[in-house]
Amino acid sequence: MTRIVVTGGAGRLGRSLVTGLVERGHAVVSLDRAVSDAPELRGVGQVAVDLTDAAAARDAVAGAEADALIHLAAIAVPFSAPEDVILRTNAALALNTMTAGVEAGISRIVTASSPTVIGYGAPAGWSIDRLPIDEQTPTAPWNAYALSKLLAEQTMRMLHRQTGDATRFAAFRPCYVIAPEEWAGAPTQQGHTVAERLDDPALSAPALFNYVDARDVATFVDVLLTAMTDIPNGEVFFVGADDALARRPLAELLPQYVPGTTAEASVLTGTTPAFSNAKAKRLLGWAPRHTWRDELDAHPRRAHHSGSPGPRPREKS
Numbered sequence: 327m328t329r330i331v332v333t334g335g336a337g338r339l340g341r342s343l344v345t346g347l348v349e350r351g352h353a354v355v356s357l358d359r360a361v362s363d364a365p366e367l368r369g370v371g372q373v374a375v376d377l378t379d380a381a382a383a384r385d386a387v388a389g390a391e392a393d394a395l396i397h398l399a400a401i402a403v404p405f406s407a408p409e410d411v412i413l414r415t416n417a418a419l420a421l422n423t424m425t426a427g428v429e430a431g432i433s434r435i436v437t438a439s440s441p442t443v444i445g446y447g448a449p450a451g452w453s454i455d456r457l458p459i460d461e462q463t464p465t466a467p468w469n470a471y472a473l474s475k476l477l478a479e480q481t482m483r484m485l486h487r488q489t490g491d492a493t494r495f496a497a498f499r500p501c502y503v504i505a506p507e508e509w510a511g512a513p514t515q516q517g518h519t520v521a522e523r524l525d526d527p528a529l530s531a532p533a534l535f536n537y538v539d540a541r542d543v544a545t546f547v548d549v550l551l552t553a554m555t556d557i558p559n560g561e562v563f564f565v566g567a568d569d570a571l572a573r574r575p576l577a578e579l580l581p582q583y584v585p586g587t588t589a590e591a592s593v594l595t596g597t598t599p600a601f602s603n604a605k606a607k608r609l610l611g612w613a614p615r616h617t618w619r620d621e622l623d624a625h626p627r628r629a630h631h632s633g634s635p636g637p638r639p640r641e642k643s
């Protein structure tokens with residue numbers, strides 16, 4: 327059992343992560359702006375704190391008396407606030423919480439990044455030399471959200487340079503996170519359902535058809551925490567499903583939405599996703615258990631009969 331402090335534990339991914347870590351026998355404390363009455367957080371220690379305040383972050387993280395820190399708190403959607411606010415907020419959150427973790431003597435520190443760091447969807451164009459995308463793919467953020475996630479990775483590396491291997495660090499880039507209730511038909515963050523995202527490839531194309539089940543993110547974090555003392559310090563991982571969130575092969579679909587990728591996408595046959603999860607499999611022995619094919623079959627009625635899609639914020643993953 328590890329005592330884990332999760333920042334942003336009341337959020338969309340945070341609630342599933344907290345649930346998964348508690349199910350695996352860990353004691354979890356969530357730090358978030360407000361105490362949440364979400365059922366997933368019942369019985370979990372919660373502290374209301376504005377983590378952009380460095381002193382408050384230091385007190386809250388030290389007070390959790392944790393062995394591991396998972397930093398999720400962020401403005402998590404591109405363009406959901408002015409660019410300067412997103413950059414300033416997410417940069418401060420990453421610096422404050424990870425620094426507080428180091429100062430509190432927490433030995434394992436993990437930060438959430440995002441696949442957006444590689445820059446797909448850039449208005450002036452984006453090209454890729456090779457698919458699938460993996461951790462060797464160059465980073466090229468084109469908006470403040472993606473830049474702030476790259477900054478979180480760099481903040482982790484900066485702290486690693488300060489502490490050496492006294493603290494173990496890692497960062498992960500979760501693909502578009504789908505929580506259990508969303509398989510059952512609840513709207514995803516963009517307002518439409520998973521089934522609608524599959525039926526209309528234009529909805530899934532901005533994230534290059536990537537996704538991951540939130541429960542698989544929880545198992546990823548669990549195995550990562552166990553492995554962190556044995557793998558190289560400061561590693562970054564993509565965390566994605568084994569298949570693409572698409573009904574047709576990406577070799578066909580991707581070139582329709584990302585012009586100029588016909589040759590590179592030709593390797594994405596069958597159900598192969600655009601994002602490789604091979605590094606997490608190789609270094610951690612982790613594998614995702616959930617796929618949209620099984621999950622939608624398990625919830626056929628509600629998943630295929632959604633209500634109004636509502637307004638659609640920008641894609642996050």
Ligand SMILES: NC(=O)c1ccc[n+]([C@@H]2O[C@H](COP(=O)([O-])OP(=O)(O)OC[C@H]3O[C@@H](n4cnc5c(N)ncnc54)[C@H](O)[C@@H]3O)[C@@H](O)[C@H]2O)c1
Binds near residue numbers: 337357358376401
């Ligand atoms: N959900 C995805 O598809 C996805 C994909 C890639 C990366 N991520 C990353 O995963 C993390 C979690 O994303 P999410 O979808 O759960 O987002 P979310 O918005 O649902 O949760 C973020 C949480 O952070 C908290 N927070 C924000 N500012 C804070 C502050 N100043 N002090 C304390 N808490 C604060 C919010 O209250 C919220 O509960 C983020 O870092 C996001 O960038 C998410």
